[in-house]
Amino acid sequence: MIRVLLVDDHPVVRAGLSAVLNTGDDIFVVARAGTGREALDILASTQVDVVVSDIQMPQMDGVELTAELGKIGGPPVLILTTFDTENLIVAAMNAGAQGYLLKDAPPEELTRAVRAVNEGRPVMSDQVTVALTRRLTQPRTSLSARELEILEAVATGHTNKEIAQELFISQATVKTHLVHIFDKLGVDNRTSAVAKAREQQLID
Numbered sequence: 770m771i772r773v774l775l776v777d778d779h780p781v782v783r784a785g786l787s788a789v790l791n792t793g794d795d796i797f798v799v800a801r802a803g804t805g806r807e808a809l810d811i812l813a814s815t816q817v818d819v820v821v822s823d824i825q826m827p828q829m830d831g832v833e834l835t836a837e838l839g840k841i842g843g844p845p846v847l848i849l850t851t852f853d854t855e856n857l858i859v860a861a862m863n864a865g866a867q868g869y870l871l872k873d874a875p876p877e878e879l880t881r882a883v884r885a886v887n888e889g890r891p892v893m894s895d896q897v898t899v900a901l902t903r904r905l906t907q908p909r910t911s912l913s914a915r916e917l918e919i920l921e922a923v924a925t926g927h928t929n930k931e932i933a934q935e936l937f938i939s940q941a942t943v944k945t946h947l948v949h950i951f952d953k954l955g956v957d958n959r960t961s962a963v964a965k966a967r968e969q970q971l972i973d
């Protein structure tokens with residue numbers, strides 16, 4: 770029997786997933802948690818084979834939980850979420866997640882994934898595979914650390930004057946950096962620069 774801990778901050782989702790997983794003859798949900806922190810408390814006293822966790826939660830999200838379990842030799846984690854953005858997928862995988870599925874996956878795909886993760890096999894939904902492939906094959910622009918710093922400030926709505934004051938440089942220097950940024954990204958304005966940089970996962 771594969772003992773599963775469900776971690777999701779929405780009670781209705783926890784109940785629904787529990788019902789789906791408990792239909793399998795070899796899978797049983799032994800506990801549910803609403804946050805990563807609560808999950809760690811449960812794991813301290815409960816035998817669990819696989820953790821099925823959402824990614825965005827209060828009091829320790831799924832990525833943080835996965836990383837923490839990796840440090841203490843905890844059970845493998847299958848991320849189950851609605852988010853398929855490349856940066857979240859990569860963050861989860863880098864933290865040590867064994868699998869990454871989207872919540873619209875069919876019930877049979879979820880149960881197969883739990884079994885695979887329990888056996889130590891990696892699992893990714895087709896949508897996640899496409900997202901990762903796009904990230905790996907998409908040409909990425911090389912920006913300097915200073916250019917990225919300025920672009921991050923632009924993305925948060927800072928003016929040239931505010932950026933100059935924050936970085937202790939002149940407004941003219943800020944403008945020069947922006948010209949170089951626009952040229953490298955192939956754009957001609959601040960909004961397009963931010964959009965292109967986010968598309969390439971250069972900034973958050």
